[in-house]
Amino acid sequence: MANIVQVLVDAIALGSLYALVALAIGLVFGVMRLVNFAQADYITIGAYALVVPTASVTPPLLLGALPSALMIGSVLVVVMALALLTERVAFRPLRNSNPSTLLISSFAVSYFLQNLVMLIHTGRPKSVGIGQGLANAVEIGGVRVPGVQLLTMVVTAGLLVALVLFLKKTPLGIQMRAAAENFQMARLLGMPANRVIALAFAISGLLGGAVSLLLTIQTGTLDLRMGLMPVVYAFFATVIGGMGSLPGAALGGFLVGVASVLLQTYLPADLRPFRDAGVFMMVILILLVRPQGLIVTSAAKERV
Amino acid sequence: MLEIRGLTAGYGRLAALKSVDLVVHTGEIVFVVGPNGAGKSTLLKTISGLMAPTGGTLAFNGEAIAGQPPEKLCRKGLALVPEGRSIFRTLTVQENLLLGGMIRKDKEEAAADLERVLETFPILKARYRGVAGHLSGGEQQQLAIARAILQRPSLMMIDEPSLGLAPLVIDQVYESLRQLNAGGLTLLVVEQSTARILDLASRIYVLRNGHVALEGAASDLADGHALEDAYFGYGERQTTHA
Amino acid sequence: EEPIKIGFAIAESGWLSNYDSAPFKAAVMKIEEINKAGGLLGRQIEYSVMDTKTEQARAATVGAQLVDSGVDMLVVSCDYDFGAPSALAAKQAGKIAFSLCAADPKMGVQGVGPLAFTANSAAQSEGIAIAEYGNKKMNLKSVYVLEDLTIEYNKSACAGFRAAWTASAGAETILGNDTFKNDDPSIASQITRLKGLATQPDAVFVCSFTPGGASAVRQLRAAGIDLPILANTAMVDNYWLNAVPGLKDFYLPAFMSLYGDDPRPEMNTFLESHKARYGEPPVSSYSVLGYSLIEQWAYAVEQAKTTESEAVVGVMNAFKDQPFTAGPTSFTDQLHIQVDRPWLIMKVENDSFRAVEVYRNSFKPDMKLLFRVGQ
Amino acid sequence: MSRPSKERLEARGVAVAFGGIRALSGVDLELRRGEVLGLIGPNGAGKTTMVNVLSGFQRPTSGSISLDGVDVSKLTARKIAQAGVGRSFQAARLFRAMTVEQNLSVAAIGSGLSLKAARERALEILDWMGLAKKADNRCDSLSYGDERRVSIARALALQPSFALLDEPASGMNDAECEALMEVIAELPARFGCGVLLIEHNMKVIMGVCQRIHVLDGGQSLAEGSPQDIQKNPAVRRAYLGEKAADSTLAI
């Protein structure tokens, strides 16, 4: 039945968007024990960089006016720079603090950035028409897949593989995990540990920029809180997937996305408003059954 | 090789090192002993750049190194095995060892060193792909030492190498340190107990309360009395060293 | 003589400031016009503004502070949730509270008290107007309803739509209902359900607001759904049309047109005065509600010959299609919101909203519908 | 101070495997009240794993643990602690932001005392161990040696029938080791408990243990009196090395 296939495609498409965000959250968590809520604002600011910063509700395009390759590149660079800046200013001085302090500092960063955008752009949603062509659906064997969603799936899969290989196989990746775990020891072994950790933020910025573009192409709108829900979902995703495991984060992202679409599709109409409650109950259930998450790396198990 | 003059360092208001003078000549094995809280670990941390000294001078191969970051000093040939198994617990044994040789340019020699180290510490070979955090206490200690060896430094500093090691392994570790020393490695080692070190040491420093309470050639201290007195703080600072 | 004082407890920062600022500017414009024309009851009007920061606790505090400072009437935020705390403060001091554009009937006798009013029409009325217009004037025979559950306003608009559509075309011609949340990044599964219907509807009614509403429209069109889309008033004004370049067949009820083609001359006069006063047209067509708010209250004060609340409310409750700039206005002692003020139906063409015609709904919501009892 | 009542802590045929690694395979061990039993063996022999099994932190893959003949293999670590098995850790694992006295009080509360009684017991033990002066110090300001002593004291505050001590003397100098030996030697008499002592420092082991159990590669290699063990050629080969064996023989 084409319909079931269609539902699955919808589910996987949403799942891969969440998975992409979860990769960024999971990566930074792995490196700093930081659950970075400001990732939401990386996404938002990346999208707002497409238009001229002004209070006007119909701002002219800024980066969005560039040819597409250049536009993509410059949005990624902007978000990477932002991620690096926040790392330098807010997170580096707090290295080795406990996770709750780090978490709250990321709230503070997020609150700051969100209000900064509000001050510059006002809180009124804006719109951008980039990538209209990509937004259109393509029919593959009777199944409709919007171009952006196809792109999201491809980008997510590609980045997941690349990141896992990078962390497991390349010396730089191993250094990153080492610096993440024991910063002083890493320095004693000659690593430029600060730069190595900053690199993880740069990558999270890159992922954030990618999400900015994909989301903007999909929705055509800019909003202060556009990054929030994807990041909240990603936050859940990384935990149910297994903190510290990138494939776990991606898996978690898929799960919450798929659950959300399936509930939306198959719940009776009067229960549909409670869709999200279902997703969150699933999160709690998974954690009760597997408190460490679905994919537990052997490294995550502490021995007594 | 290493020359320390009037070194002071501390934690906040607490002065852990109060004017320490210490010299390590190329090719020596120098031991630092002393009771708990004497400042031994602080001394090594300060030399390696983990802590900034508050006063005094530090020279390594004639160059002033006070205030330089550890990653830079490492590249100059200084290695430290810190107190208490500073291994990367979430990484595998293999990855830990790889990080030891990371900054080396001579990749072939590094590979040969790896072979040799794995022979010295067979347990590491057995656990090669296992997570380092799951090793037993003594195994972790062996890993930390092995990793430092792979750094191929010119001066290796070890904080309590025998911690948690089985007696037989202590013998092995000291034996391999002796061999490395014979191969040109200079060593600065902190130990708790004086029992095993006399036949290995070129010179010994006794640190107490952040001061050097005694320094001397191992041969001069062999009878043990002066050493014990200095250790437990009977009598004044003395130098048996001519 | 002592000036008359009006207090504004509105959001100058936070997300609600987007909704409050345009009607506020227009209200100020009206105050200035009155003052220039000699004032109200021969007295000048003074006004003071305090920022609620889009926080309920702040709204209560600044409401109390303004009332304390002796205002004769309190203008409150464009939203029941954030306006009510200030309105309650006014109620305690026996002052009239008038919301700039709350679309919830609770901003009135039942929800706050007999001294609370709003300048807007009930959200239900938007849904009713576009439902009737779609069925009767556009000849649409069936619809599909896509409801944004994020805020109550949309639920009310959808409730109005369903009630009016059922009344005029029968319940069975609503081919389906689905829901989404404003911040859902994708409505793919809703689209799949719509496309999977045995018979496609003649139109889709989307009750939502930007940005989620714009995003939904973009995704509908991108999925190749070219059906006419009906929407509620919150989707008015051109600013979001970039999100769906080349949008066609999109209809909604509006207060007025900002683009000079409003069939009602008083609207164009308002537009011109706004341009003259501020150097630009209003950012939002909600603006006219703020203008009209002052107009309505001032008229009632003139009639009552006092700013004394009881007397003024007495006059206002007797309004029956009283002609004001925003349109004929009626209040009763039970209802302090408009339920059948005529709407300007607008449609999108060439990337801009265009006035189509003024339409007044015939279906009148009862109290049950207005308070969504048993829905 | 009420006296513990349990007589025997027994491990029967305990095996533990981590994936392919067999940390313990079929070890029998019996700890009796009133004795100090040494547990020695090369690094990675499975000593810490054995303590983890005995204290409920590690489920054995097979085999069982019993307290006075009652099987406790299925109990959680907390239940086993409350049943009278106290332990210290290879790393001290103190409650760092709390005072020394509070560290002990926690364990005393865990054994079922009221807050007031717990505090009294804590002070009593600290007094006995010569740590009374440090009672109100926060643990993150302690020296390494004091940390180790506090961690032993905390295990005792549980009023255990059996105290399992994992390398209590590591990082201590000779004089401190001797002081510690006195403390350990006195435990059975003073607290009426049995002590399982893991240590690589042979002076300490030989000085205080009545019996010694040797593990190697997860299996029991030997058990006997200190003298027997010291002379045992297999133990010398696997663990002591000639040097250590000889130097401790001299005592």
Add this chain to the structure above:
Amino acid sequence: MKSGTMSFATIGRFWFPVLALVIPLAIIVVVTGQFGGLSIQRTVIEMLISIVIVVGLYVFVGNSGIISFGHATFMAIAAYASAWQTCCEMLKPITMSGLPPFLRDQSIPLLPSAVVSVLLAGGAAFLTGLVIIRLTGLAASISTLAVLFILNVVYSNWDSVTMGSASIVGLPTYVTAWLALGCAVFAIVVAYLYQVSAFGLAIRATREDEVAAAASGISLYWSRLIAFTLSGFMVGLGGVLQAHYLGTVSINSFFLSFTFLALAMLIVGGMGSLGGAVVGVVVITAMVDIFRRLEGGISIGGEQWSLPAGTQELIIAAFMLLILVFRKDGIMAGREMTLPGQEQREKGLING
């Protein structure tokens, strides 16, 4: 140390950490009541209510070391329960038609309704805790966040009972500065007695080291469940106060931004101590108030001068970051208020 022989000084020393918090609060209430304007008096009430909430949050978060995002849930439960019992007799039958008749058609007196609401919050916390407190660390935190979202989804769509995402308006507003002060003092005393009790000691041990706590015979589960329930009661009280101070209840005011603000207050003050919780509330409230006034405009030497709207939030965020960067453990850094001279001994919490 029998109570009969407990000297005045000992009692004084035992209660000092509480008195050092409570007395300044009382002074603030008296002084602002006498000399302050309406707006400052209202700020003080808001601050005192925040103290009830943040101290309640502290009882779990501070003592267990587990961040909870879920406490706004229990506040919401209490606030709504109180609204159902006391609010708007006229509107209730229309807009909350789904309520059971005994609630729908009558109002319940204020005191019993408040008590019932608080009990309900505590009960809800207990039931939630039964399920999710099995989890530790981040998994527990995330589950509490999930609980927050679940309640938000349910309450914003359960239209016939909660009026959906709309506010319930018109609750009796009986919260005065003195009542708020009384509740804040009550919360502080309860939190203090709890933390110096055996339960408090046990849970703080689990915060420091779960493994060592288990080896000391401490149950992670029960000690945390007790703290979670107690703190559920306390934030429930905060929820009732908030509802009857504002006169309105709306589910969105018990959601993310509120949760972040409450946590930020706790962590800026220092989540390791009761003093930190209170000081955090006072400092953040004061900062917000000052910058809000600057935004509103002040006159300096006849010149009207003001910050652009929205800068207050930026400054507060920057200020929070600065505190975290320069004092990782918050302003109080895990210490309680101590008498001068007592400080150097690095005492822990219990002085009795």
